[in-house]
Amino acid sequence: MNTRTLARLGALSLLAAAALGASAQEAQIRKNLAERLPSLPKIDEVSRTSVPGLWEIRIGNDVMYTDDKGDHIIQGQIVDTRTRANITESRLNKLSAIDFASLPLKDAVVIKQGSGARKMAVFVDPNCGYCKRFEKDLAAVKDVTVYTFLYPILGPDSDAKSKAIWCAKDPAKTWRDWMLSGVTPPRSMGDCDTAALERNVAFGKKHRVQGTPAMVFEDGTRVPGAIPGAEVEKHLAESSRKS
Structure with a gap:
């Protein structure tokens, strides 16, 4: 040896x-x-x-x-x-961190801004005041696709509003109209499958999403709370570099 x-x-x-x-x-x-x-x-x-x-x-x-x-x-x-x-x-x-690829994107309201080249997800409750403030800042961010997961955890009315938004003819416009302008979502008429909302809540609980808004970026970074648009931009830039 x-x-x-x-x-x-x-x-x-x-x-x-x-x-x-x-x-x-x-x-x-x-x-x-x-x-x-x-x-x-x-x-x-x-x-x-x-x-x-x-x-x-x-x-x-x-x-x-x-x-x-x-x-x-x-x-x-x-x-x-x-x-x-x-x-x-x-x-x-x-x-x-949450693997972006694991997100059930089919259960999200999709909002494309500009080219939509960059991607992020956000868990939100329609009755969350911080979410409304955040939505105003988010609406100004350019070239991003936002996957909005309706996450009704604040009470029965949150669930009702989420169902009305999800079942609307144009969920993205209905969501923004409510969050930015206070236009009450029209109540759903007829049958509408709202199981996506139940899946969103189950997914959020599994990953311990305990408050809204809660963001997930493409690199898996998870950020809680209503951060300013400049910080959203910073995270988008960082996640794009890592991706």
Whole structure:
């Protein structure tokens, strides 16, 4: 057996030992936290961070930190002082991202502005005041196709308005007329399949869309809240570069 082979076997042994050590520490952290904090929700993942001795605990899309033994819990943000990168924010963005290709676009009201070359999706409730403010800014953004997912979560009237908009002869115009000008959507006459709205709510709940508006860009970036048009433009530009 030559020197190179011995070195390779030695490196593999070290990696295996490190993996076993990490697995044992993860088990210890899970055990200690479960015993000491019985009200803590089920831990989905325990993983090392780039900070020596600090571990990330993931519960759903939320993260906390602990030491090697689970003796302490830390809630807060980790910032790399060398690069000024917010490590926690980057991690949360990754966890909350939604693959644009997974969006059920057939269940969205499609609004094309300009060339429509860029794409984004937004989950909205017709009775959401922030959504109305956001819609005004969004309407000024150029060359974008907006997939508007009606997401009636604020009450029965939201559901009724969403159905009226979805069933309208021109859903996109009816949506904008209501959001920008306050023109009440005409009540649907006759049969209309509104199962898309139920699918939207189910999809949103699955991905923990808890408020409106909530945007998803082509690169999977998810942004909650009514951000200004300039920020929408920034995200569209970034997602276009990544795509």
